[in-house]
Amino acid sequence: MSIYAAAVTRYLEAWNATDADVLAKAVAGAWTEDGTYTDPLVDVRGHEQIAAVIQGAHEQFPGFEFRLAGDVDGNHHIARFSWELVSTADGSAPVAGSDVVTLTEDGRITSVLGFLDRVPGA
Numbered sequence: 001m002s003i004y005a006a007a008v009t010r011y012l013e014a015w016n017a018t019d020a021d022v023l024a025k026a027v028a029g030a031w032t033e034d035g036t037y038t039d040p041l042v043d044v045r046g047h048e049q050i051a052a053v054i055q056g057a058h059e060q061f062p063g064f065e066f067r068l069a070g071d072v073d074g075n076h077h078i079a080r081f082s083w084e085l086v087s088t089a090d091g092s093a094p095v096a097g098s099d100v101v102t103l104t105e106d107g108r109i110t111s112v113l114g115f116l117d118r119v120p121g122a
Helices: 003-016 020-030 047-060
Strands: 031-038 043-045 064-068 073-075 078-087 095-103 109-118
Touching: 003 020, 003 047, 003 064, 003 073, 003 078, 003 095, 003 109, 020 031, 020 047, 031 047, 043 047
Parallel strands: 031 109
Antiparallel strands: 031 043, 064 078, 073 078, 078 095, 095 109
């Protein structure tokens, strides 16, 4: 597995963690201590703030999970990929996006720039 695919796997594991302790560990494993996450709705820094954003997504969309949509593309410690937020009950995916992540030498995320490609009611 490439450094890019491994980083995105850890990233999605964090986004799919619903237990607070598992979420905290997953965020710490995926991001650097001062890592950032920015999308049209939020701009946060650090493990606690990132975990809070993820927890908020699960509160807004209970019973959904984030899934990779397509391949991970990367170069020079930068990766891009698309994802969908999928209902575990019926397979619908009302939310989709694309993210660009910057990685350290060891593959941890220093920054995420997220874009929402499909949102409910838009």
